[in-house]
Amino acid sequence: MTLATTDPIVAPETLAVAPRPDHLLxxxxxxxxxxxxxxxxxxxxxxRLLIERRGVDGRGIELSQSGVNACVSHGLSVIQGDADxxxxxxxxxxxxxxxxxxxxQATRRPKAVVEDLLRIxxxxxxxxxxxxxxxxxxxxxxxxRMPQNANLPETWxxxxxxxxxTIRDFVDLVELxxxxxxxAVALDATGRPVRVNAPWWVWNLFGAQGVFLLSRS
Numbered sequence: 450m451t452l453a454t455t456d457p458i459v460a461p462e463t464l465a466v467a468p469r470p471d472h473l474l475x476x477x478x479x480x481x482x483x484x485x486x487x488x489x490x491x492x493x494x495x496x497r498l499l500i501e502r503r504g505v506d507g508r509g510i511e512l513s514q515s516g517v518n519a520c521v522s523h524g525l526s527v528i529q530g531d532a533d534x535x536x537x538x539x540x541x542x543x544x545x546x547x548x549x550x551x552x553x554q555a556t557r558r559p560k561a562v563v564e565d566l567l568r569i570x571x572x573x574x575x576x577x578x579x580x581x582x583x584x585x586x587x588x589x590x591x592x593x594r595m596p597q598n599a600n601l602p603e604t605w606x607x608x609x610x611x612x613x614x615t616i617r618d619f620v621d622l623v624e625l626x627x628x629x630x631x632x633a634v635a636l637d638a639t640g641r642p643v644r645v646n647a648p649w650w651v652w653n654l655f656g657a658q659g660v661f662l663l664s665r666s
Contacts, residue, residue, distance in 0.1 A: 468494070468498050469494070469640070470636060470640030470641070471550070471551070471576050471636060471640065471658060471660055472494065472495045472498050472550070473498075474576075474634055474636070474642075474660050475495060475499075475548060475550060475574050475576065475660060476495075476498055476499055476502055476503055478546075478574055478632060478660075478662045479499055479503050479505060479546050479548075479574070480503075480545065480546075481503045481504050481505070482503070482504050482505065482506075483503070483505050483506070483544075483545035483546055484505070484506045484508075484543075484544045484545045484546070485499055485505045485506065485507045485508070485544060485545065485546045485547075485548060486507075486508050486509070486510065486539070486543070486544045486546070486547045486548070486569065486570065487499070487507065487508070487509040487510070487548045487550070488509075488510050488532050488536070488547060488548065488549045488552065488562075488566070489510070489511060489512065489532055489549060489550065489551075489552030489555070490509035490510065490511045490516065490520060490525075490527060490550075491511060491513075491516050491519075492516055492519040492520065493509060493511075493516075493519060493520035493523055493525045493527065495548065495550050496509050496520070496525055496527070497523060497525065499548075500525075505546075507525070507526070508526050508527070508528075508544075509525060509526065509527035509528070510527065510528055510529075510530040510532065510535065510536075511527055511528075511529060511530070512529070512530065512531050512532070514529060517529045532549070532552065532556055532562050532565075533556050533557045533558050533561075533562065536562065536565035536566075536569065537565065539565075539569045540569075541568050541569065542569070542570075542571060543569050543570070544569055544570045544571070545570065545571050545572065546570050546571070546572050546573070546574060547566040547567075547569050547570030547572075547573050547574075548573075548574045548575075549562070549563075549566055549573070549574070549575045549576070550574075550575075550576045551576055551577060551578065551658075552577075553575055553577045553612070553614075553619075554577055554578065554611070554612055554613050554614065555611065555612075556611075556612065557611065557612075559612050559614075559622070560622060560625075560626070563575065563622065563623075563626060563628075563663075564626060566663075567626070567628055567663060567664070567665050571664065571665075572631070572662060572663065572664045573628075573662075573663045573664070574660070574661065574662050574663070575619070575660075575661050575663065576658060576659065576660040576661070577614065577619065577658060577659060578613070578657065578658050579615055579616045579635070579652075579653065579656045579657055579658055579659055580613040580614060580615050580618075581615030581616060581617060581618075581653040581654065581656075582638075582654070582655070582656060582657050584598060584638065584657075585598065598638070598657075599638065599657075615653050616635060616649065616652050616653045616656055616659040617649055617650070617653045619659060619661065620633075620649060623661070623663060627665075627666050628663045628664065628665060628666060629663065629664050629665070629666050630661060630662070630663060631662045631663065631664050632661070632662040633652075633659065633660070633661045633662070634659070634660045635647075635652035635655070635656025635657075635658070635659050635660075636656060636657060636658050636659075636660065637655060637656065637657055638657045643655050643656050
């Protein structure tokens with residue numbers, strides 16, 4: 450594991466742009482003042498939101514050097530590391546929450562990664578683009594092409610995504626791991642929640658992304 454940074458010297462900056470709907474939903478799921486590890490934290494936008502609005506003790510791990518640099522420039526405590534290889538260095542129950550936001554599909558071993566999230570944190574929050582969304586399906590069936598949309602913006606030859614899944618697939622994985630779903634929300638293409646009491650097949654068809662709060666059984 451590469452320890453690319455140390456604790457921040459300055460306080461994280463206030464968010465300058467409106468937070469993404471999925472980030473706001475993740476923030477709702479996190480208890481104020483808790484210890485949080487954001488895995489694959491990118492430029493640190495979610496981590497900054499959690500610190501600013503929930504007062505968390507936030508840490509991050511990010512694969513790209515550019516992402517680490519962006520986080521450090523905003524005063525965040527982030528190290529460079531790989532979710533597939535480096536989560537094993539963290540002890541059990543080191544954090545109250547471990548967040549994996551829009552990163553699961555880019556991991557090489559998603560099952561092992563989710564297992565590590567549940568080991569390191571008392572709870573895990575996982576969000577991901579839903580490959581079962583009706584617009585994604587229509588691009589396959591009607592155009593015969595790999596889908597591109599707001600949640601899957603890259604072309605097939607540039608995308609970092611290697612393990613795309615559907616909401617139904619993820620629910621099956623959670624059941625396989627013996628974990629408990631404490632809360633689950635499907636967001637449509639505009640970021641609004643799909644009707645809460647809808648069955649899974651509706652979420653799988655109309656949810657552009659899923660956000661899950663998990664805990665160990």
